[in-house]
Amino acid sequence: MSSSKLHIFNSLNGKKEEFIPINPPYVGMYVCGPTVYSDAHLGNIRTFLTFDIVFRYLTHLGYKVRYVRNITDVGHLVDDADEGEDKIEKRARLEKTEPMEIVQKYTNGFHQTTEIFNLLPPSIEPTATGHIIEQIEMIQKIIDNGLAYIENGSVYFDVKKYAEKHNYGELSGRKIDELLEQTRDNLEGGNEKRFFADFAIWKKASESTIMKWNSPWGIGVPGWHLECSVMSTKYLGKEFDIHGGGMDLKFPHHECEIAQSVGADGIAPVKYWMHGNMLTVNGAKMSKSLGNSFLPNELINGDHPLLEKGYSPMTIRFFFLQAHYRSTVDFSNEALQASEKGHHRLMKAIENINNIKTSPSSSVKVDELVEKCNQSMNDDFNTPVTIANLFEGVKMINLLNENKQTISDADLTKLKSHFHHYVFNILGLKHESENNNNDLVDNLMNVIIDIRKNSKDKKDYATADFIRDELNKIHISIKDSHEGSTWTYEN
Numbered sequence: 001m002s003s004s005k006l007h008i009f010n011s012l013n014g015k016k017e018e019f020i021p022i023n024p025p026y027v028g029m030y031v032c033g034p035t036v037y038s039d040a041h042l043g044n045i046r047t048f049l050t051f052d053i054v055f056r057y058l059t060h061l062g063y064k065v066r067y068v069r070n071i072t073d074v075g076h077l078v079d080d081a082d083e084g085e086d087k088i089e090k091r092a093r094l095e096k097t098e099p100m101e102i103v104q105k106y107t108n109g110f111h112q113t114t115e116i117f118n119l120l121p122p123s124i125e126p127t128a129t130g131h132i133i134e135q136i137e138m139i140q141k142i143i144d145n146g147l148a149y150i151e152n153g154s155v156y157f158d159v160k161k162y163a164e165k166h167n168y169g170e171l172s173g174r175k176i177d178e179l180l181e182q183t184r185d186n187l188e189g190g191n192e193k194r195f196f197a198d199f200a201i202w203k204k205a206s207e208s209t210i211m212k213w214n215s216p217w218g219i220g221v222p223g224w225h226l227e228c229s230v231m232s233t234k235y236l237g238k239e240f241d242i243h244g245g246g247m248d249l250k251f252p253h254h255e256c257e258i259a260q261s262v263g264a265d266g267i268a269p270v271k272y273w274m275h276g277n278m279l280t281v282n283g284a285k286m287s288k289s290l291g292n293s294f295l296p297n298e299l300i301n302g303d304h305p306l307l308e309k310g311y312s313p314m315t316i317r318f319f320f321l322q323a324h325y326r327s328t329v330d331f332s333n334e335a336l337q338a339s340e341k342g343h344h345r346l347m348k349a350i351e352n353i354n355n356i357k358t359s360p361s362s363s364v365k366v367d368e369l370v371e372k373c374n375q376s377m378n379d380d381f382n383t384p385v386t387i388a389n390l391f392e393g394v395k396m397i398n399l400l401n402e403n404k405q406t407i408s409d410a411d412l413t414k415l416k417s418h419f420h421h422y423v424f425n426i427l428g429l430k431h432e433s434e435n436n437n438n439d440l441v442d443n444l445m446n447v448i449i450d451i452r453k454n455s456k457d458k459k460d461y462a463t464a465d466f467i468r469d470e471l472n473k474i475h476i477s478i479k480d481s482h483e484g485s486t487w488t489y490e491n
């Protein structure tokens with residue numbers, strides 16, 4: 001066990017603080033999950049990977065972590081504010097289907113993607129639509145506490161009233177006075193809100209809205225920020241250890257979550273707020289609306305104008321881990337190609353541990369290496385330094401294999417288990433064949449086409465036809481020409 005202790009950068013005060021759980025050995029962690037109206041893009045994956053590492057490392061430290069990551073399946077409006085259409089309903093309209101079919105389709109897709117990148121499933125994955133009753137109860141509590149008002153079938157959180165006693169803006173650093181200034185400019189035009197920063201916790205539904213529920217205030221939909229307060233309280237308690245999400249959620253989403261929980265229960269809900277930084281493309285945040293996003297599959301297949309080639313899921317995982325979660329990462333082919341080599345070298349070194357011969361004593365310092373890795377992870381989950389430390393170990397492994405250093409039996413066992421544990425369990429990397437699946441299929445098809453050509457050359461037309469017919473059965477068609485044979489796959 002390391003002599004250093006885990007420190008986490010807390011967005012609440014901008015300081016690295018020693019991690020002391022509220023109720024050890026239990027740790028509660030809530031992470032804002034995807035809005036399932038389309039496929040998760042690579043930026044989303046970066047954020048979920050950050051908290052996958054936190055989950056894995058806390059588990060490694062011996063904590064019993066309850067990791068809650070929600071699915072947003074209602075209430076997230078197109079313009080991220082309180083106006084406009086629900087993102088899921090809009091998609092359902094475009095795809096000419098039911099909102100819940102959209103939810104199912106993209107939830108399934110999200111799960112497949114998380115598996116591809118080796119993200120561990122959360123302990124609980126609650127949905128907003130599954131917690132409407134609890135959301136109505138929380139709204140009622142906030143109204144009863146005098147911190148929300150009803151306007152034309154909608155309920156708004158009263159930020160100005162809240163700010164009389166509490167610090168609205170404590171997480172994001174926004175100043176209520178500045179928001180007051182903006183109010184004068186933004187409240188023209190008959191807005192139902194009394195104050196610009198007020199936000200809907202219940203929104204009256206229009207006739208055409210499909211997903212809507214009955215409530216004491218009429219038929220409507222819960223506000224987007226509310227579900228996270230409700231589901232984190234329900235599964236982790238009024239006070240829990242870690243709340244995570246991307247940096248872009250700090251304001252207004254997380255600021256509003258704090259206000260709602262304090263407004264309902266009078267208790268600040270979260271001890272450590274953690275925010276992952278953005279994946280950018282040429283310096284701009286990757287986002288669907290900017291049109292600069294790509295899907296994990298496009299990246300894996302190299303199927304996008306920005307991509308020089310395809311990159312495997314573990315190359316991408318390694319690429320993300322080479323940056324600290326609080327730094328931005330800019331997409332680049334060059335960096336991904338370097339990560340591909342780095343991941344490959346690390347995996348090769350793990351294989352090479354098996355070839356090391358032991359000696360009566362060690363000249364290498366395995367304990368020091370283990371300690372350095374623990375220290376870097378304890379320093380706010382510093383994965384790039386941890387990877388650099390592991391590469392010191394790779395050097396060690398190579399020198400041992402060249403008989404330039406010596407290692408005892410006991411130290412070799414320790415070195416092996418350290419590498420396996422850190423690389424596979426904590427960083428969550430996996431062995432991958434050098435070829436990705438596409439290359440593998442290409443190579444296999446070349447072999448089959450060669451065998452068929454051989455049969456034809458030997459006038460064994462029965463075998464050549466048999467190969468062609470069998471491939472046809474699995475939708476692969478072979479075309480023969482003077483230059484040779486080519487194949488296509490029709491799904």
Ligand code: AMP
Pocket residue numbers: 032033034035036042043044045046047245246247248249276277278279280285286287
């Ligand atoms: P959404 O599905 O839009 O609610 O986003 C899911 C998660 O992905 C949130 O925690 C966002 O903060 C995060 N996210 C969105 N865009 C990016 C990006 N470009 N880089 C990193 N994380 C992102």
Ligand code: ZN
Pocket residue numbers: 031032033228253
């Ligand atoms: Zn949330």
